[in-house]
Amino acid sequence: MFDLTSGQQDLRARARSLAESHVAGRAAEVDASEAYPVDTVEKLTAAGFMGMTVPKDLGGAGRSYLDTVLVIEEMARVCGVTGRIVVEGNMGAIGAILRYGSPEQKELAAKLVLAGDKPAICITEPGAGSAATEMTTTAEKQGNHFVLNGTKHWITGGGVSRLHLIFAKLVEDGEPKGIAGFIALRDEDEGLEIGTREPALGLRGIPETRVHFRNLKLGADRLLVPPEGIARGFAGLMTAYNSQRVGAATVALGIAQGAFETARDFTKKREQFGRPIAEFQGLQWILADMKVAIDAARLMIWQAAASAETNGTGFPDPLLAAQAKILASETAVKVTNDALQLHGAAGYSRNNPIERMLRDARMFTIGGGTAQMLRNLVAGKILGIKTPQTRDGYHKLMKGKAGS
Numbered sequence: 001m002f003d004l005t006s007g008q009q010d011l012r013a014r015a016r017s018l019a020e021s022h023v024a025g026r027a028a029e030v031d032a033s034e035a036y037p038v039d040t041v042e043k044l045t046a047a048g049f050m051g052m053t054v055p056k057d058l059g060g061a062g063r064s065y066l067d068t069v070l071v072i073e074e075m076a077r078v079c080g081v082t083g084r085i086v087v088e089g090n091m092g093a094i095g096a097i098l099r100y101g102s103p104e105q106k107e108l109a110a111k112l113v114l115a116g117d118k119p120a121i122c123i124t125e126p127g128a129g130s131a132a133t134e135m136t137t138t139a140e141k142q143g144n145h146f147v148l149n150g151t152k153h154w155i156t157g158g159g160v161s162r163l164h165l166i167f168a169k170l171v172e173d174g175e176p177k178g179i180a181g182f183i184a185l186r187d188e189d190e191g192l193e194i195g196t197r198e199p200a201l202g203l204r205g206i207p208e209t210r211v212h213f214r215n216l217k218l219g220a221d222r223l224l225v226p227p228e229g230i231a232r233g234f235a236g237l238m239t240a241y242n243s244q245r246v247g248a249a250t251v252a253l254g255i256a257q258g259a260f261e262t263a264r265d266f267t268k269k270r271e272q273f274g275r276p277i278a279e280f281q282g283l284q285w286i287l288a289d290m291k292v293a294i295d296a297a298r299l300m301i302w303q304a305a306a307s308a309e310t311n312g313t314g315f316p317d318p319l320l321a322a323q324a325k326i327l328a329s330e331t332a333v334k335v336t337n338d339a340l341q342l343h344g345a346a347g348y349s350r351n352n353p354i355e356r357m358l359r360d361a362r363m364f365t366i367g368g369g370t371a372q373m374l375r376n377l378v379a380g381k382i383l384g385i386k387t388p389q390t391r392d393g394y395h396k397l398m399k400g401k402a403g404s
């Protein structure tokens, strides 16, 4: 189904070379120090892996999402943090701005990511996680500018990202008009303040922080509205966000692939009862199941990424993206857990990479839409029905059905 072109094979080989020559050797230290790997970002930038999806006329390589996932998997195979940096340097916020933005917005965003900035996407709030549309951050129109107030939470890259894409409820003359995107720059736009850092289980080399907007004043030129208009602004922004779901799925895939290879090699070396433990059929079947699940997840990710080329939106199909992320994230949790089991106590030691991979994998059934919320999306699509999650949403749906 997927024959990679020679250009894609070269790209993947280049990514593997950087991953093995630099990224792999830094992964444990990045985890232990919990410091953003600036040196790695410089190498990613020099290799052209930040802003790969930026069109050629803006100085990028104009690469596809399928090309991008090839690079992400190679990085995540040795370091989940680096995989996530490549995701956000090419998908999510930058994807939305490159598609929906004004020429000036595109230029600004392209310049930043091509220089190594990993943009931050600000959707989640303390009281609005899965129920993202219940966000309370507002952008009040005052004359020719907007004033933002609110708090976002779990923002990946808080304090290291410069470019922020903020989802906020646009209010005009006291009336809510819909959810729009706003582009803001840390250290330039007064009122964008980085809050406390969450002590996270895994992926510790990227800060997860609160981000506060305290009378953050942005000009009208920072407003990002998808072509369907402000009333459907959230749907348009989520359409773009599907790219990041595919990216997150790919980080999970890469971590699983790395854990699988590590466990496979370990079982061939470790001896018990006078023979390599790889000779025990109980362990062979665990390895076989890992390989089946990983290859299935990869195919689903490639299919989702490739759908962006054909479905007319420029972004991966929502159903395929959700399916890919469910499968890849749950595969990563299972594979890393099984890989640790195959190592015995050695897997439990912080001197070996498996425990880090297990902690890093754990995020992906949560961030980017939980596995449960993504199943709600899949269920809605396969049943052809809207699946509202609020009580009154269901009541309205049922009332509509009774009347029809």
Ligand SMILES: CC(C)(COP(=O)(O)OP(=O)(O)OC[C@H]1O[C@@H](n2cnc3c(N)ncnc32)[C@H](O)[C@@H]1OP(=O)(O)O)[C@@H](O)C(=O)NCCC(=O)NCCSC(=O)CCS(=O)O
Pocket: 087, 121, 123, 124, 129, 130, 131, 132, 133, 134, 156, 234, 235, 236, 238, 239, 242, 244, 248, 318, 366, 367, 368, 369, 370, 373, 376, 377, 388, 389
């Ligand atoms: C979408 C939800 C927030 C549920 O909210 P609602 O029930 O209020 O909204 P809906 O009616 O379901 O959706 C509103 C509107 O948007 C369209 N939509 C929703 N999702 C998508 C999508 N993925 N692609 C395209 N369009 C979408 C939907 O069709 C509706 O349009 P119509 O009115 O029907 O025309 C909730 O389901 C949800 O997704 N929650 C998860 C929130 C989330 O993903 N947050 C991620 C934050 S960023 C992050 O975590 C980064 C981590 S990463 O790994 O890098």
Ligand SMILES: Cc1cc2nc3c(=O)[nH]c(=O)nc-3n(C[C@H](O)[C@H](O)[C@H](O)COP(=O)(O)OP(=O)(O)OC[C@H]3O[C@@H](n4cnc5c(N)ncnc54)[C@H](O)[C@@H]3O)c2cc1C
Pocket: 120, 121, 122, 123, 124, 125, 128, 129, 130, 131, 153, 154, 155, 156, 157, 200, 203, 208, 363, 366, 367, 368, 369, 370, 371, 372, 373, 376, 389
């Ligand atoms: C490492 C990490 C990085 C992140 N990065 C970002 C970022 O950069 N930007 C950003 O905006 N956000 C980010 N997030 C936030 C992430 O998007 C949210 O954590 C996620 O959407 C879930 O929200 P929540 O944590 O509030 O869980 P909740 O929504 O409170 O969910 C709690 C539990 O209830 C379940 N649940 C809730 N509603 C339903 C329902 N209707 N049906 C079935 N089950 C349901 C969930 O599946 C979950 O198991 C990140 C999170 C993590 C862990």
